[in-house]
Amino acid sequence: MLRQAFGCFPSGVTALCARDSGGPVGMAASTFTPVSIRPPLVSVCVQDTSSTWPKLRMQSRLGLSVLAEEQDLVCRSLAGKGEDRFDDVDWEASEGGSVYIRGAGLWLDRSVYVEFPGGDHTIVLLEIHGLMAEPDREPLVFHGSRFRRLAVWPSDGRTADARAPPPVTRRHCWRIQSVALCVALPCGALPDELCRRGGGGPETAALLTEWMTAWVVSSGVAAMEGERLVPAEAVYG
Template sequence: MQTIGTLLLDQEELRRVFGCYPSGVAALSALVGDQPVGMAVSSFTSVSIDPPLVSACMQANSATWPRLRDSGRLGVSVLAQGQDGICRSLSSKHGDRFAGVDWESSCNGAVFVHGATLWLDCSIYDELPAGDHTIALLEIHGAHASHDHEPLVFHASRFRELAAVDASRPSKET
């Protein structure tokens, strides 16, 4: 067995290291006034069953998060395979992020992207500072899942597709 010493990483190398782990992509969206406001996040995961919680991480200097935070309810749309253009639009720094995006809103102001594999109607449960990011814990009030769509996967700085694996095939693990 080989011992690995402490590795000093610069920010660019650390981004490449984090890129080794694939993630789904979610849109956090709400009506602000009568306009949809949203952002894409790739640091999104389930947290708890009781109470029902998920988490999302966003840059602490985000200009969008404060607008969403104050909206009351948030729509979380887990984007589906083929929605990489929507992800890019929701990640843009300029222009109308919802131009060309089909969406709908709930009566409480949560905004959901059509064609997503999962919709969650959420409110903020808690927020935690975490380095250069903010971790938002979101409480789930309602959900709709579409098992007909594969999720959008982000890995090694690009979008990927999931591949089915034959469960009867022997494992290559050693």
Template structure:
């Protein structure tokens, strides 16, 4: 095993190391005015059951995230294994991020992606600076679980499917 010294760390090496950890992928979406706004994130984590809180990490350079600060509610959709194309569209810098997707919108403006493993209706609780990202803490106001939909996994810069072991 060769170890990289702290003085030798660069973004490519860090990205490679961080990429060994598999994570789910979420769509973050809301209606801002009359326009659906969305992005994809693989840095989603549950934080607290009481109160119900989740968090995502958003790059400081995101031109999409600032639009969410005006959202009454934000929808978090845990993307299913059939959403590999959707995850790439939602992560794109240009074009229609919602092309080909069926959306459901709440009266408060949270947008959910059809075919997701779960939906969380959230509001921004707090935003904390964290290096080149912000940690966004979100309060969960409602949810819907679709336990028959397997989640998509992002690992090593690739989308993957979970394999269920048979016992």
């Protein structure tokens, strides 16, 4: 029950990696937290049962990579139990021994600052010695035991980013159809009408159409057809 409760808090996903005499060593962690500017510190929490952390903590330098939204498979690889975690992972190492994941949104070069016991975990403070950041790269998000994407909402609150439709259920799709029928409009005309009532222009209507279509398709509905939504199984069998 407590594990499910903790899962209600969304977090980013990081990779803690270094190079030892046998090659790259690493693990995935979603407990990364910025701690201090002076001195520059971050923290991670590591399970006491981890067999990887004892290898990492012995290294003089550790690389931390904040994974990007398309790197869920990288996270799954690094969270595995085998010795082949890096087989399908694109990585590079610094001269100091830090290992970074290519394509990540942030790289931090760090060393262990201090460790504290924290129940069945160890709380590790890490000192930052260098960094490389790509702020425009969207992060990977972990929430409710699932990987998720961020949706960007403009300050006017009118339209969500069409690139990131929220997860929906079939019930939401039938709700779109119900709203359209209540205003005596086909589903395809609903974005234009919503924009007209809210003061949006043609560009906003086009964006909303793209967003709503992605929203509908992502939930198992193949397309909007006239006044009804066509279930995917009706199209693809």
